[in-house]
Amino acid sequence: MNYWLIKSEPGTYSIDDLKKEKKTMWNGVRNYTARNNMRDMKKGDICLFYHSVTDPSIVGLSKVVKESYQDPTTEETAWVVVDVAFEEKFKTPISLNEVKLHPKLENMQLLKQSRLSVQKVTKEEYDFILKLAKELAK
DNA sequence: GCCAACGTTGGC
DNA sequence: GCCAACGTTGGC
Numbered sequence: 001m002n003y004w005l006i007k008s009e010p011g012t013y014s015i016d017d018l019k020k021e022k023k024t025m026w027n028g029v030r031n032y033t034a035r036n037n038m039r040d041m042k043k044g045d046i047c048l049f050y051h052s053v054t055d056p057s058i059v060g061l062s063k064v065v066k067e068s069y070q071d072p073t074t075e076e077t078a079w080v081v082v083d084v085a086f087e088e089k090f091k092t093p094i095s096l097n098e099v100k101l102h103p104k105l106e107n108m109q110l111l112k113q114s115r116l117s118v119q120k121v122t123k124e125e126y127d128f129i130l131k132l133a134k135e136l137a138k
Numbered sequence: 139g140c141c142a143a144c145g146t147t148g149g150c
Numbered sequence: 151g152c153c154a155a156c157g158t159t160g161g162c
Contacts, residue, residue, distance in 0.1 A: 007147095007148090009147095009148090027140060032157090033157095052147080052149085053147085053148055053149080056148080056149065056150095057147095096149080113155095113156090114146065114147080114148065114149075114155080114156095115146085115156060115157085115162075116145050116156095117147085117153065
């Protein structure tokens with residue numbers, strides 16, 4: 001079981017869109033590091049859902065329901081997609097500023113490699129983030 | 139294989 | 151809208 005963080009600009013595809021659709025094909029990734037991460041995703045893995053640009057924050061959870069396969073939206077064989085399903089929307093999003101406040105999260109790729117659109121998250125970071133989400137929801 | 143030029147991402 | 155970070159491209 002692994003944990004990930006996937007990014008999307010809410011104007012393009014938001015957690016609400018995923019909630020409505022229940023499930024989506026995560027396409028459009030055109031970066032090799034991100035692609036490699038998607039290849040490593042296993043069914044049942046959890047992906048933190050991150051809104052970039054307009055409201056930088058972790059807004060909820062999604063789950064991998066189909067492992068990587070060739071991206072049907074391009075002829076290029078280099079790219080893959082996964083299918084993810086809606087899992088949860090946090091009552092209160094965890095803003096990027098909030099993430100920066102906690103020493104336990106200071107090594108997150110989100111802070112170190114801010115441009116990477118599919119990132120690995122450690123179990124420790126994931127557990128801490130869930131705890132944080134619950135506290136903020138109060 | 140190096141590196142300059144260029145394009146894109148994303149925080150602010 | 152600006153700009154830093156960083157990935158990609160292409161000339162040499």
